[in-house]
Amino acid sequence: MENIERHATNLVDVVYGNEALRFDDPSENWLEATKIYRKSMAWDAPGVSGLLRSETLQKIATHASKRFDDLPLIPLPNPLDINVSLDEAINNRRSVESFNGGSVSLEQLSTVLQKSYGLVERPEGPRRPIPSGGxxxxLDLFIVINKVDSLEKGIYHFDPYRKGLVKLGEYSEVDFTKIMLQEDAVQDFSFAVVVSASFWRSRFKYGHRSYRFVFIEAGHVMQNMILLSTALNIxxxxxxxxxxxxxxxxxxxxxxxxxxxxYTLVAGR
Ligand SMILES: Cc1cc2nc3c(=O)[nH]c(=O)nc-3n(C[C@H](O)[C@H](O)[C@H](O)COP(=O)(O)O)c2cc1C
Known part of the structure; x- marks a missing residue:
């Protein structure tokens, strides 16, 4: 075929063949369920008005994080200043194929976490560095630590309100590389960030539409983490x-x- 690069849209045929789209296709159902129609707005997102009416709900909604208050908190140091231009960070960003087992400092990890999804106090209330529906x-960030100075290997939760990490347990590096389906690429990493969704935290207000918001927001956090890592030479x-x-x-x-x-970020040297 001539000019084959101009025919990417024909991949539709690869997905569906000559058949019509199968009835009850789960992907189509998902997209359809998350659409907003003017006629059904009121009952698709009843939480919008419910939230406006309830001060209790408004209060609950401002503390948006899983909590592990009964476990010891490891305070994170203040984030480092970033002296790399946005232009430079965007130009240098790329996804690497392997790591060399070197370690990352606690200050650097703290910078990536706090500047990506940490607490930002604003006059209107607690916010984060990324935009978020309502x-x-x-989202919560779980951190898999392999080689970070002064942190034991293990699984941690990042608490943005208390500006610290809580250790939740242990893991096997070999198992983790297998779970990520890229054993050679992932081994010898320094840390990984597992971006986790609590869908109901957005769903109570936005109904099925929230499922788009949550994934979109994971992209916002990921891009922050990747650009900050690039700026820090990670x-x-x-x-x-x-x-x-x-x-x-x-x-x-x-x-x-x-x-x-x-969504997961794997980072290292
Ligand atoms: C949503 C998303 C999912 C990805 N998942 C994987 C993955 O599972 N395994 C992998 O090796 N790379 C994954 N990547 C990285 C891409 O392969 C990489 O971004 C792409 O090859 C372009 O290279 P660059 O990031 O260096 O520009 C993913 C990227 C995105 C945006």
Whole structure:
């Protein structure tokens, strides 16, 4: 075929063949369920008016994070100043193929986490560095530590309100590389960030539309983390392909419906 690069749209035929789209296609159902129609807005997102009416709900909605208050908190140092221009960080960003086992400092990890999804105090209330539908912040960051100075290997939760990490448990590096489906590329990493969604935190207000918001917001956090890592001379690669149930078991505490891991950054030297 001539000018084959101009025919990318024909991949539609590869997906569907000559058949009409199968009835009850789950992907189509998902897209359809998350559309906004003018006629059904009022009952598709009843939480919008419910939230306006309830001060209690408004208060609950401003503390948007899983909490592990009964476990010891490891305070994070203040984030470092970034002296690299945005232009430079965007131009230098790329997804790396492997790591060399070198370590990252706690200050650098703190910078990536706090400047990506940490607390930002604003006159209108607590906010984060990324835009979020309704300022509901339905994401949590779980950190898999392999080689970070002064942190034990393990699985941690980032608490943006208390500006610290809580250690939740242990993991096996070999198992983690297998879960990520790229054993050679992931091994010898320094840390990974598992971006996790608590869908209900957005769904109570936005109904099915929230499922778009949550994934879009994971992209905002990921881009922040990648650009900050680049600026700090830390290599990284985002992973959307991993074995879901195995990653859920490794981190623990998910039910896989209301909350689930949705995106992972693997970073290192
Ligand atoms: C949503 C998303 C999911 C991705 N998932 C994977 C993945 O599962 N495994 C992998 O090796 N790379 C993954 N990548 C990285 C891409 O392969 C990479 O971004 C692409 O090859 C372009 O290279 P660059 O990032 O260096 O520009 C993913 C990237 C994105 C944006």
């Amino acid at each position: 300022a509901l912040y339905p 290599n990284s690669r985002p992973y959307g392909g991993f074995v879901d149930d195995e990653l859920m078991n490794m981190i623990g505490g998910y039910n896989g419906v209301d909350d689930a891991p949705i």
